[in-house]
Amino acid sequence: MKNIRLLKDHLISKIFLALTLLSISTVVLIALGLFYKSVPILNSTSLYNLLFSSEWKPFKEAFGFYPFIVGTLWVTAIAIIIALPLSMLTAIYLSEYAHIRVRKLVLPLIELLSGIPPVLYGVWGVLVIIPLIQDQIAPHFVEFTTGYSVLAGGIVLAIMIFPLIISIVIEVFDNVPQDLRNASLSLGATQWQTTKKVVLRKSIDGIVAAVVLAISRAFGETIAVLMVCGNLAQVPQNLFDSAYPLPALIANNYGEMMSIPMYDSALMFAALLLFVIIFIFNALSRIILYRIEKRNN
């Protein structure tokens, strides 16, 4: 009887180990799978041309990703510029100033925000942000715009990454030892001076990690951006120009990609590009965050 139980334990241990190893290798599998599908395009066009040419004519087999890469960068940059100060101020308030009751009331609301599906952000962007830009903001700057622009994409994305930045930064702040704050306060520093000179300085690497994670989230977001960015394969010149970020490009062309030669390979290359960039960003910031957690345990 005893042997059977031990055997069962042993067997399960092996099966679970295999499953764990297999599932870790998903990361590698995804990279390999996407790479395998992008080999045709990499063989026919040089990497430099793929990344820096602006010519996008799938029918002529000209695949220059430059406009899409720049579009993605614009939208991501705008999102971070809007989201970073707002979420930093909120995180500081919730962790250093607010009463515990306020924190318990506000944090769940912010977390709910992260549960809203991207497509609903897209609908909201179309309903609220697009008219706002078209009628209120843009007329002060440019002659004509439809409102479907990098700015709209940036605003919608900013709201989508609020919860991510806030929750990570608060966690990082919570990892700053209370003794440090007390020491600073007992020397006569005000609470703001303590926050600025002690808490913020101590958590700078965590904040960087949070921002990098937020960038990678914004970089890969698809449907919401697709719905508000206008999707024109051009290099945007100002905030009110339409753009065509990479994820939107992939999502929008799945229908045609099988019928045009090399098209599917080009789109898989776009996915590979996203994967590689986001993988690097994620790995870096996660390692930083692990270090912080370890340092304090």
Place this chain on the structure above:
Amino acid sequence: MRKIEENIFKVLMILSTVIISSTLFMIVYTLFSKGIGSLSWDMVSKIPEGGFYIGKGGGILNAIVGSIYITIGSTLLGLLISLPIVIYINVYAKRNATLASITRLSYDILFGIPSIVYGAFGFAIMVYMGLKTSLLAGIITVTLMIIPILVRAIDEVVRVVPEDMSNAVFSLGGTRYESAKIILRQSIPGIVTAILLSFGRAIGDAACVLFTAGFTDSIPTSLDQPAATLPLSIFFQLSSPIKEVQNRAYAAAVILTIIVLVINIVAKIASKNLSKNKI
């Protein structure tokens, strides 16, 4: 001078907290006020009739059912894969062993990979295996996407189960597998939260199923048929030039909002009950 700076920043902080926490209400309010008028019983009880996309009768039952199929299927499949992994890194591999840390790190990374990349990868697998766009392909792709969520969330609760609990099992002569069963029973509320979280994510994601699940006006009856999903149905209807159809997209958005909010709030309550049980 110090006081002035402090006060300025305090005002700014409160202001941004108010802005950020009110965005949820703004979004929900906009979606409801725009969509509630077009919401009808037909929308949730009928599949699209002929000419649905030019404003004729019918509803989006196909998308609601398709979403539920995909979500339930992938959550079950995801649990089947992620529970053993969590057990392995917490019970079999000694706590904080290298393999456990590598597993956690790779799931944290996989968690950040955007759903469109999973969609493209799922598509590559699908073509490789000779599948067509189908419920099965959709479920596989969504499963890949939610496993990181499940592993991370379940791992979090399993980790806080006191080590004494498994030591007690061992001292009674139990095996690791038997201690794992005890630990899992202890973490059920957390597992429920994890399931609900992945449910919410799976039902709301569009980019992931775009290539793999396809879209259809009928309700799939087997795994190899294409399936419609709610997010895609909203997306497609919204891109229609016809006002009537656009309004239906808003109504569908209300349905999705309600589903997602209910799931998330139930998950919050479930996790609160968990922290009550914490020793």
